[in-house]
Amino acid sequence: MPENHVPKKGLNRIRIITNVLTTAVKLWLRSQVSQVSDLQVEIKASDRQLLSGCIPWVSIFANHAIYQDLHLTQIKLAAENIQVNIGQILKGKPLQLMHVVPVNGELIIDETDLNSSLSSELLSTALNDLLDLLLPEYCAKSKPIIWQKIILAHQQVKLNAILTSTSEPIPLEISLDLDLLSGQQLQLSQIRVEQNQVTLIESSDPYNVDLGSDVDIQELKLIPGQLVCRGRLNVNP
Structure with missing residues (x-):
């Protein structure tokens, strides 16, 4: 059996964990704002990295988000090397950051907002x-x-x-x-x-x-x- 071959049962388990973590990231982002009209999240990570709770790169795009009563017209964010509580997430707990995450981005606020x-x-x-x-x-x-x-x-x-x-x-x-x-x-x-x-x-x-x-x-x-x-x-x- 080739070294990189993973049994079908193992692949299914990895896909489930990947989907759970991706969903947890989106839920955590939505929990940070009281309202958002459009939220797009892109995650770049291998299954092995996700299984260890590491997200090497994530980008976020949001329109008309409200954060602590601040009306933000448009947000574009990108972050690297995010470590999350993967063990607790798999038990149904909310996502938590394990350390400080530097986030690069662009924020646009119209005068009306x-x-x-x-x-x-x-x-x-x-x-x-x-x-x-x-x-x-x-x-x-x-x-x-x-x-x-x-x-x-x-x-x-x-x-x-x-x-x-x-x-x-x-x-x-x-x-x-x-x-x-x-x-x-x-x-x-x-x-x-x-x-x-x-x-x-x-x-x-x-x-x-x-x-x-x-x-x-x-x-x-x-x-x-x-x-x-x-x-x-x-x-x-």
Whole structure:
């Protein structure tokens, strides 16, 4: 019998395990989002690798996914050398990552989806942190604020908000240029803040924002009505 020959019974068992693991990957991906209109997953791995719980390469494509109330217009991701809990998966348990996985990809968010994300805690927290950086006296922790609208221009962001801490709601407008300083840093410049059409800040001095070591952005592009981001993100178990 040739060395690479596998009995039919063994091949059937391998196919079952392969199908179970592939299905588990798709279920895990769907569990990460509350909604997705189109999800495509491609896995490149030999049966032997899958049997050991190793996925050498996987690509993911999704349209109109919602992750923690963030509306993502389009996502393209690719990851290598993923190790999963194959023994537990075969017992019907959910898929779990066994170690940190670096994921390379492209994210596109249209202005409409970005505005639909204003209720997201992730986005509102980031905007509140921005306000605290620019105007500490207007910190959202002490002065409630409602973020109303985001406008995307060429490498520029405009924000409209309402301060609700007084009897009369106060409109606040922020505009700034946004550029990529390094893989882990953004630079804010040409900052202008107005309250009731009265200028509070007008400065060309830059502010640098640290994104942390889990992120490595290669490109950040703002065009009218759309944000495009390409880079790497570490996905933790």
